[in-house]
Amino acid sequence: MTTKPEKLRIVGVFAHPDDEGFGSGGTLAMMASHGHSITIICATNGDVGEISDPNLATPETLADVRKSELRRAMSVTGIHDVRFLDYRDSGMEGSQDNNHPNALINTESAIVINQIATILADINTDIILTHDPSGGYGHPDHKTISSHTTSAYHKMLGHDATTKCALYYVCFPRSDFQKVWETLYELGIKPPFASENLNDLGTPDELVTTIVDVKHYVNTKIESLNCHKTQIDPKGPFEQLPETMLRDMMSTEHYQLAYPEYYKIDHDILRKLSSI
Numbered sequence: 001m002t003t004k005p006e007k008l009r010i011v012g013v014f015a016h017p018d019d020e021g022f023g024s025g026g027t028l029a030m031m032a033s034h035g036h037s038i039t040i041i042c043a044t045n046g047d048v049g050e051i052s053d054p055n056l057a058t059p060e061t062l063a064d065v066r067k068s069e070l071r072r073a074m075s076v077t078g079i080h081d082v083r084f085l086d087y088r089d090s091g092m093e094g095s096q097d098n099n100h101p102n103a104l105i106n107t108e109s110a111i112v113i114n115q116i117a118t119i120l121a122d123i124n125t126d127i128i129l130t131h132d133p134s135g136g137y138g139h140p141d142h143k144t145i146s147s148h149t150t151s152a153y154h155k156m157l158g159h160d161a162t163t164k165c166a167l168y169y170v171c172f173p174r175s176d177f178q179k180v181w182e183t184l185y186e187l188g189i190k191p192p193f194a195s196e197n198l199n200d201l202g203t204p205d206e207l208v209t210t211i212v213d214v215k216h217y218v219n220t221k222i223e224s225l226n227c228h229k230t231q232i233d234p235k236g237p238f239e240q241l242p243e244t245m246l247r248d249m250m251s252t253e254h255y256q257l258a259y260p261e262y263y264k265i266d267h268d269i270l271r272k273l274s275s276i
């Protein structure tokens with residue numbers, strides 16, 4: 001007689017609609033197909049980004065359109081619990097939007113940490129996925145959500161040193177970033193950001209603890225990413241990358257098991273789940 005695998009409660013905490021997709025969309029699809037329960041918390045509505053096609057949204061409707069796109073993307077992935085904290089997108093570093101009073105980065109930390117901690121505790125979460133401290137390419141909202149989610153994790157658990165809840169950072173390994181940037185240069189395409197700081201981009205490779213093979217979920221991942229229509233520019237630099245390279249990169253997802261400390265020794269729940 002085989003024992004039924006335990007059904008886990010997983011929460012992804014991200015800054016903007018589509019942040020869940022490239023780095024962890026395959027893992028989410030895999031978890032959903034295994035019957036685990038998944039909740040997505042999205043802190044802002046991505047309301048200051050560029051609109052890829054003016055027929056899809058106006059600056060005034062963009063927040064609502066992006067919320068619908070995320071709900072659709074998650075439905076494709078098999079996730080039906082999507083919660084928005086409704087903060088304003090803080091914009092790229094150095095932009096005017098950084099100063100808006102409702103921007104996520106200008107909201108008192110304790111308020112956001114409390115909101116996240118309350119949801120994590122209500123759900124009795126087993127696994128948390130969020131941005132890594134580098135924020136991938138350094139977006140201020142990514143870094144803020146990484147820090148607030150880490151604080152919420154500690155707040156939720158109080159002093160319980162025996163917790164079974166694991167916090168993972170979604171990583172974009174630095175070497176992957178560098179490969180993409182090199183390819184863009186070879187193709188004569190200007191990378192979209194941070195072309196001068198290639199040595200600061202992404203997660204240092206040595207911090208990655210967990211590699212998840214999601215090749216069987218790449219089609220779902222792509223279908224889900226394609227729901228974020230207002231963020232897809234067919235002429236954008238990433239769209240020009242060779243398809244095999246993109247598919248290859250999308251087939252593997254990287255994580256850093258951040259907490260609890262004692263899990264790092266011999267208990268990596270995400271690695272175990274991905275090998276089932």
Ligand SMILES: [Zn+2]
Pocket residue numbers: 015016019139142
């Ligand atoms: Zn983002």
